[in-house]
Amino acid sequence: MSIKLKLIALSLFTVLVVIISPWLDFSAASSPEIQQMIIYELRIPRVLFAFTAGCGLALCGMVFQAMFRNPLATPFTLGVASGASLGAAISVYTGISFTILGLSATSLSAFAGALIAISFVYSISRFRFGFSGETLLLTGVAISFFFSSLILFIQYLSNVADSFQIIRWLMGSLTVVGYQELKQLLPFVTLTAVVIIFLSRELNLLMAGDEIATSRGVSVKYVRYALFFVTSLCVGAIVALCGPIGFVGMMVPHICRLIIGEDHRYLIPATLLFGGSFLVICDTLARLVIAPAELPVGVITTLLGGPFFLWLLMRYKSQH
Numbered sequence: 001m002s003i004k005l006k007l008i009a010l011s012l013f014t015v016l017v018v019i020i021s022p023w024l025d026f027s028a029a030s031s032p033e034i035q036q037m038i039i040y041e042l043r044i045p046r047v048l049f050a051f052t053a054g055c056g057l058a059l060c061g062m063v064f065q066a067m068f069r070n071p072l073a074t075p076f077t078l079g080v081a082s083g084a085s086l087g088a089a090i091s092v093y094t095g096i097s098f099t100i101l102g103l104s105a106t107s108l109s110a111f112a113g114a115l116i117a118i119s120f121v122y123s124i125s126r127f128r129f130g131f132s133g134e135t136l137l138l139t140g141v142a143i144s145f146f147f148s149s150l151i152l153f154i155q156y157l158s159n160v161a162d163s164f165q166i167i168r169w170l171m172g173s174l175t176v177v178g179y180q181e182l183k184q185l186l187p188f189v190t191l192t193a194v195v196i197i198f199l200s201r202e203l204n205l206l207m208a209g210d211e212i213a214t215s216r217g218v219s220v221k222y223v224r225y226a227l228f229f230v231t232s233l234c235v236g237a238i239v240a241l242c243g244p245i246g247f248v249g250m251m252v253p254h255i256c257r258l259i260i261g262e263d264h265r266y267l268i269p270a271t272l273l274f275g276g277s278f279l280v281i282c283d284t285l286a287r288l289v290i291a292p293a294e295l296p297v298g299v300i301t302t303l304l305g306g307p308f309f310l311w312l313l314m315r316y317k318s319q320h
Contacts, residue, residue: 003266006259010273017277021047021284025291042177049182050174050283050297051276053238054248056189058275059196060231061249062256062267066203067224068137071312074249075235078140078228079117081246082147084239087113089154089166103184106169107240114236117143118229136228172243172298174283181241188237193272195230199223200264207262245279245298247305252278254312 001009022043060075067073075081091109098105121140151170155163176182196203202223205213210220238245256270279297282304286295 003260003263007266007270007273010259010270014273014277017280018047018051021280024284025288045179045182046174046176046283047280048179049176049185050280052182052185052189053174053242053245054252054276054279055272056185056192056234056238056275057245057248057279058252058256058271059189059193059268060235062253062264062271063196063203063227063231064249065253066207066264067227069207069209070137071254072250072309073137074247075231076244076246076249077137077144078121078232079143079147080114080232080235081239081244082144082151083117083120084110084114084236085170085244086147086151086154087111087116088169088240088243089151092162092165092169093154093158103240111236111240113147114232114239117147118232118236122228168296169243170298171296172245172301173296174242174279175294185237185241188234192230192234193268195226197268199227200268203227203264204262207264243296243298245301247301247308248275248279248282250312251305251308254308 022039057075061073064073064075064077065071087109088106090113091106096105096109100108103111120143121136124139124143151166155166158166202213202218205216205218206220206223213220213223235249252275253267253271256267256274260266260270279301282300283297286297286300289295289300
């Protein structure tokens with residue numbers, strides 16, 4: 001099957017997932033009026049929100065794997081998620097409560113934490129070693145561990161209610177009412193997608209190596225700089241609104257590479273489509289597995305991502 005036919009099939013699969021998901025499980029609905037309210041005020045906004053977040057996480061994961069030429073690299077590797085989580089934990093612990101432009105104090109604190117993490121990673125990596133993929137990755141891992149330890153410290157100091165709220169937020173959730181969160185997230189994901197599509201040629205050359213990319217006229221330093229910041233901001237916005245939803249940015253790009261190949265001209269739309277539909281499927285499972293209660297979607301993605309990570313690690317080692 002040609003790549004174009006595969007993209008068409010993936011597009012049809014995505015459309016089916018988005019259309020069918022809101023209509024699953026109405027066992028608790030007592031009347032058509034209640035079903036209609038659930039569909040238009042809860043399910044459709046939630047599916048669209050999950051699709052947008054999945055698109056963003058998958059695209060950012062694809063970019064990080066291309067930039068670092070490392071199949072295990074993810075947006076969370078550079079400490080963006082742990083920085084956002086620390087901001088949210090501080091907000092819960094201090095009891096700060098306000099709303100600006102529809103964003104809660106927890107979401108705003110999480111986004112501020114993501115920005116601080118981005119600034120730390122970039123500043124520290126440039127301070128001694130210069131802007132390179134290896135030092136950026138190592139700095140991000142170190143910052144991530146440091147922020148994670150601070151989160152544990154805050155949890156230890158918190159009371160039972162605050163500690164539970166922090167843990168619940170760290171599991172990730174796509175529970176929304178209406179379209180407010182979708183409107184807040186969509187500009188970040190759209191901007192990121194436009195930049196990535198514009199730099200698809202550069203991503204192909206980065207996969208071949210910095211020397212080859214430079215010889216073909218690519219400013220490796222500035223391309224990596226632009227991709228790093230636009231993807232980090234996108235992930236920061238997603239984590240601020242959804243909590244840290246892990247493994248999507250690692251699993252989806254690899255699955256798409258197995259289906260589509262390495263050419264980013266086709267890999268980008270495939271990753272965008274499958275990333276969105278994948279998170280919609282995970283969220284639907286989270287909603288149905290223990291209905292009428294529901295699991296945090298981060299639990300589902302982690303259950304799928306753990307075995308996938310081990311398989312990927314063994315596959316990567318066997319090839320080297």
